Amino acid sequence: MSTQRIDGHISQRFDEEMEGIVSDLLAMGELVTEQTESALFAFIRGDVALAQDVISKDTRINELELEIDDHCIQILARRQPAAGDLRAVVAIMKAIKDLERIGDQAKRIARIAVKLADADERYQKQYGEFELIGSHVISMLQNTLQAFREMDADKALAAALQDKSIDSDYEAILRQNMTYMMEDPRNITRIVEMTWVGRAIERIGDHARNVCEYTIYLVQGLDVRHKDDDQLQAIVQSRPKR
Amino acid sequence: MTPSDSEQTKTQQPDLMDLAQKRDLMQQRVAASLKRRHASEKRFRLYGMAAVTVALSFVAILFITILSKGLPAFWQATLTLDVYFDPEIIEIDEKPVRQPGESDGAFQQRMLAWQTDLGFVNFNRIILNSLAEVLPEAPRYQRDAMRLVTSGERFGLRQLVEDNPAIVGQTLRLKLLADANVDVWLKGNIDRSLPDSQQQLSARTRAWADELAERGIIRNQFSTALFMNADSRSSLASAGLAGAFMGSLMMMLIVMFLAVPVGVASAIYLEEFAPKNRLTDLIEVNINNLAAVPSIVFGLLGASVFILWFKLPLSAPIVGGLVLSLMTLPTVIIATRSTLKAIPPSIRQAALGIGASKVQSVFHHVLPLAIPGILTGSILGVAQALGEAAPLLLIGMSSFVASVPGSPFDQSTALPVQIYLWQGNELRNFFEARTSAAIIVLLALMISLNALAIWLRRHFETRW
Amino acid sequence: MNTMQVSFGEKKDNAAQAEHAVKMSARDVKVFYGDNEALHGINMDILENEVIAFIGPSGCGKSTFLRCLNRMNDTIDTARVTGLVTLDGKDIYDRSLDVVQLRAQVGMVFQKPNPFPKSIFENIAYGPRLHGLVDNKRDLDEVVESSLRRAGLWDEVKDRLEAPGTGLSGGQQQRLCIARAIAVSPEVILMDEPCSALDPIATSIIEELIDELKGSYTIAIVTHNMQQAARVSDKTAFFHLGNLVELNDTREIFTNPQDSRTEDYITGRFG
Numbered sequence: 001m002s003t004q005r006i007d008g009h010i011s012q013r014f015d016e017e018m019e020g021i022v023s024d025l026l027a028m029g030e031l032v033t034e035q036t037e038s039a040l041f042a043f044i045r046g047d048v049a050l051a052q053d054v055i056s057k058d059t060r061i062n063e064l065e066l067e068i069d070d071h072c073i074q075i076l077a078r079r080q081p082a083a084g085d086l087r088a089v090v091a092i093m094k095a096i097k098d099l100e101r102i103g104d105q106a107k108r109i110a111r112i113a114v115k116l117a118d119a120d121e122r123y124q125k126q127y128g129e130f131e132l133i134g135s136h137v138i139s140m141l142q143n144t145l146q147a148f149r150e151m152d153a154d155k156a157l158a159a160a161l162q163d164k165s166i167d168s169d170y171e172a173i174l175r176q177n178m179t180y181m182m183e184d185p186r187n188i189t190r191i192v193e194m195t196w197v198g199r200a201i202e203r204i205g206d207h208a209r210n211v212c213e214y215t216i217y218l219v220q221g222l223d224v225r226h227k228d229d230d231q232l233q234a235i236v237q238s239r240p241k242r
Numbered sequence: 243m244t245p246s247d248s249e250q251t252k253t254q255q256p257d258l259m260d261l262a263q264k265r266d267l268m269q270q271r272v273a274a275s276l277k278r279r280h281a282s283e284k285r286f287r288l289y290g291m292a293a294v295t296v297a298l299s300f301v302a303i304l305f306i307t308i309l310s311k312g313l314p315a316f317w318q319a320t321l322t323l324d325v326y327f328d329p330e331i332i333e334i335d336e337k338p339v340r341q342p343g344e345s346d347g348a349f350q351q352r353m354l355a356w357q358t359d360l361g362f363v364n365f366n367r368i369i370l371n372s373l374a375e376v377l378p379e380a381p382r383y384q385r386d387a388m389r390l391v392t393s394g395e396r397f398g399l400r401q402l403v404e405d406n407p408a409i410v411g412q413t414l415r416l417k418l419l420a421d422a423n424v425d426v427w428l429k430g431n432i433d434r435s436l437p438d439s440q441q442q443l444s445a446r447t448r449a450w451a452d453e454l455a456e457r458g459i460i461r462n463q464f465s466t467a468l469f470m471n472a473d474s475r476s477s478l479a480s481a482g483l484a485g486a487f488m489g490s491l492m493m494m495l496i497v498m499f500l501a502v503p504v505g506v507a508s509a510i511y512l513e514e515f516a517p518k519n520r521l522t523d524l525i526e527v528n529i530n531n532l533a534a535v536p537s538i539v540f541g542l543l544g545a546s547v548f549i550l551w552f553k554l555p556l557s558a559p560i561v562g563g564l565v566l567s568l569m570t571l572p573t574v575i576i577a578t579r580s581t582l583k584a585i586p587p588s589i590r591q592a593a594l595g596i597g598a599s600k601v602q603s604v605f606h607h608v609l610p611l612a613i614p615g616i617l618t619g620s621i622l623g624v625a626q627a628l629g630e631a632a633p634l635l636l637i638g639m640s641s642f643v644a645s646v647p648g649s650p651f652d653q654s655t656a657l658p659v660q661i662y663l664w665q666g667n668e669l670r671n672f673f674e675a676r677t678s679a680a681i682i683v684l685l686a687l688m689i690s691l692n693a694l695a696i697w698l699r700r701h702f703e704t705r706w
Numbered sequence: 707m708n709t710m711q712v713s714f715g716e717k718k719d720n721a722a723q724a725e726h727a728v729k730m731s732a733r734d735v736k737v738f739y740g741d742n743e744a745l746h747g748i749n750m751d752i753l754e755n756e757v758i759a760f761i762g763p764s765g766c767g768k769s770t771f772l773r774c775l776n777r778m779n780d781t782i783d784t785a786r787v788t789g790l791v792t793l794d795g796k797d798i799y800d801r802s803l804d805v806v807q808l809r810a811q812v813g814m815v816f817q818k819p820n821p822f823p824k825s826i827f828e829n830i831a832y833g834p835r836l837h838g839l840v841d842n843k844r845d846l847d848e849v850v851e852s853s854l855r856r857a858g859l860w861d862e863v864k865d866r867l868e869a870p871g872t873g874l875s876g877g878q879q880q881r882l883c884i885a886r887a888i889a890v891s892p893e894v895i896l897m898d899e900p901c902s903a904l905d906p907i908a909t910s911i912i913e914e915l916i917d918e919l920k921g922s923y924t925i926a927i928v929t930h931n932m933q934q935a936a937r938v939s940d941k942t943a944f945f946h947l948g949n950l951v952e953l954n955d956t957r958e959i960f961t962n963p964q965d966s967r968t969e970d971y972i973t974g975r976f977g
Contacts, residue, residue, distance in 0.1 A: 009974050009975055081973065082932065082960045082961075082972040082973050083968075083969045222962075589822065589823075590781075592816065592883070593822075594781060595776070595815075596809065596886065597806045597809035597836065597890060598806070
């Protein structure tokens with residue numbers, strides 16, 4: 001069994017509380033995915049209104065973080081969860097922190113989008129790379145949330161491994177931006193901002209990978225932080241199935 | 243749980259309005275039923291109180307009748323007379339004194355001869371002479387006069403002389419028990435208007451009794467005879483409980499020293515040590531059955547085993563004690579076992595857990611805690627045995643025994659049997675009170691035994 | 707690094723065994739009540755100076771197993787124990803071993819505080835006297851004082867040693883029982899739900915005491931309170947339906963149990 005369940009307690013209230021924090025986390029995850037998507041869209045299309053919208057919605061993410069945190073503390077204090085329940089609560093408490101950071105990164109992208117929105121049409125072709133890395137990061141976020149929703153360690157592993165392609169996409173963006181800067185030094189300010197966006201997306205990938213690691217911890221009880229991809233894969237797959 | 247599940251739980255919650263209405267309805271129903279319930283509670287309390295009242299009134303009736311009938315028997319009509327031990331009537335030698343060098347046998351022989359001489363003395367004449375002092379007519383109507391004093395008193399006088407021959411020639415003021423019929427007459431226990439033919443005493447004797455009572459010569463005095471004498475049939479007024487009391491006492495001691503240790507020991511073994519198997523189950527069932535066996539059956543057993551087989555004497559307290567012990571044994575065993583059962587097992591476990599052996603845990607911890615209960619059970623068993631008459635009838639203890647037993651092998655009777663015998667005596671007018679008096683003595687003995695049981699329980703319990 | 711993580715549990719076991727010698731062990735221990743098999747072959751090692759907690763739902767056999775360890779099951783006529791139980795490598799069910807001696811080595815504290823209805827002093831003094839551990843009154847006084855001190859009760863009762871032990875509060879009574887067990891210098895102390903009759907404060911005092919005692923004794927404790935097992939024990943054994951389902955470090959059992967039955971029990975899904 002590489003999945004974990006959080007229901008089936010004798011206390012129905014406990015079930016409801018656990019389901020509450022899990023669904024709140026998923027809602028928060030969906031919100032940050034949406035934010036990331038919108039921010040990237042606004043950045044690529046130069047849509048200032050959408051970017052403003054992303055910036056204003058970030059407070060909702062912060063609120064969600066506080067809310068879920070409080071629910072988790074209540075469960076710790078009143079239910080003294082053990083084993084899988086304990087891991088779930090701890091994983092959620094950690095995951096919301098990363099989700100909140102993802103939200104911050106989305107806001108940063110949106111800010112840059114506002115700043116660069118008045119640019120000429122001719123720069124549009126430079127955003128091609130961002131569409132690629134963007135689609136990768138959105139897919140990773142969706143897979144991460146899917147793995148968490150299903151509490152499936154194997155899916156979480158697969159999602160975590162997606163981080164690698166995002167990292168290489170970021171490398172590519174960096175190299176390309178170097179070229180742009182050399183082509184036309186007047187672009188440097190602008191290219192630096194664009195690099196910040198790439199950096200933000202790369203960070204989002206790292207945070208998503210953290211969430212995947214917490215999911216693996218939740219399901220299998222293994223602490224897989226600070227491991228490289230090969231180690232991660234070996235640990236998750238060698239875990240005896242129950 | 244999927245979202246649809248949680249919705250389901252929400253829809254399961256009844257409408258709040260409905261709930262409020264339902265609650266109102268419930269409250270009304272509860273209020274309506276409340277009256278009925280209180281009434282039935284009150285009714286039940288009344289039944290209980292009625293039952294207790296009935297029971298208490300029966301006890302009260304019992305005590306009132308027994309006390310009202312029995313208490314007068316503790317005071318008996320007694321004549322106070324100056325008795326002159328006339329040396330002309332008491333013509334006997336000096337009381338023999340043991341000579342130096344005389345053999346036992348020879349001395350006994352001389353003593354016996356002297357006692358025989360004494361036995362020939364007519365003490366009735368001495369009594370008659372004393373009566374003549376107060377009733378000058380007495381010598382003329384000797385028969386009537388002698389009916390005033392109970393016949394046993396002549397033996398009393400003889401005993402006085404035998405104890406101290408020096409009183410011969412002296413005049414002593416003595417208290418002589420009046421005849422039972424005189425007592426009955428003076429206490430009004432017989433209808434005074436009956437014709438002569440139906441009276442126990444002659445007209446002259448009755449008149450004299452009245453006269454002497456008026457002159458203060460016959461007075462009701464506390465009856466030591468009741469306590470000091472054994473039963474008597476010739477001299478009814480001096481019939482006493484001493485023999486029965488001693489018999490009962492001896493039997494009680496036998497029960498205490500036989501049934502209690504044996505019963506307690508077997509109860510401890512059965513409860514604490516015996517393995518739980520078919521055999522011990524069988525023993526347990528039999529002990530319980532034995533406790534339910536009618537006591538008269540134990541008498542039958544005693545008659546066939548102790549008397550026919552062991553050749554123990556009839557009517558002896560030893561046989562009675564053995565029979566009563568057998569009868570009490572199951573009671574003691576059951577009481578002891580239930581006391582032991584009530585000792586919390588945690589105490590045994592505590593002792594065993596420290597490394598006490600089974601015997602140590604029982605004797606150091608369980609038994610000290612059980613002692614009050616065991617004592618109470620045992621004493622109640624003994625008290626029950628004390629009140630038992632039926633089995634004693636079958637081992638010959640219903641026979642008339644006119645002496646106080648000196649040992650458990652002497653013939654004797656017992657208090658309950660004595661009550662039974664007196665109840666059947668033909669001089670009902672006199673013995674009805676005597677019987678009640680005996681019952682009072684028996685009850686007093688029982689109550690003091692029970693009080694002892696309660697005191698022992700309190701004493702041992704308050705230690706911790 | 708990688709492999710270390712995978713074989714985490716086993717490594718820990720080996721490390722622990724290197725630190726502590728095996729004090730008691732059970733091999734294929736079965737207990738029958740009449741024809742009813744209550745324990746189905748338990749294998750367990752209890753290490754020296756360690757606290758091991760037995761948890762599991764009611765009727766799972768944890769108390770039955772505990773009672774095998776000092777042969778308290780002997781006191782039940784219908785109970786029969788098979789298999790091997792050893793103390794320091796010696797079979798405790800061997801005919802040559804006296805059960806009285808065993809119980810001096812393996813003390814027991816029960817669910818309900820059960821002081822003898824005697825004075826506090828007598829409660830402690832009973833065991834040492836019984837086994838002839840002391841020669842004179844002075845030694846006895848010393849044993850009583852040190853036992854009460856170890857049980858953390860001395861300061862509370864030193865002025866009323868002659869007062870009845872039953873007059874103490876529930877928590878004090880239970881500490882008196884622990885002191886009574888300590889007084890005969892056992893090597894192992896078995897505790898059968900020692901706090902189930904106590905309030906939370908008294909419970910934490912006992913738990914603190916257990917923590918102090920484990921330096922000198924090996925302690926096995928049966929508890930219904932999983933948090934208590936989590937708090938006081940080094941190892942936890944989960945029993946279910948007469949089987950030992952899982953035995954592991956307490957830190958593992960309560961964060962990452964290996965058996966789904968264990969997980970379901972400690973997270974409140976059955977029991």
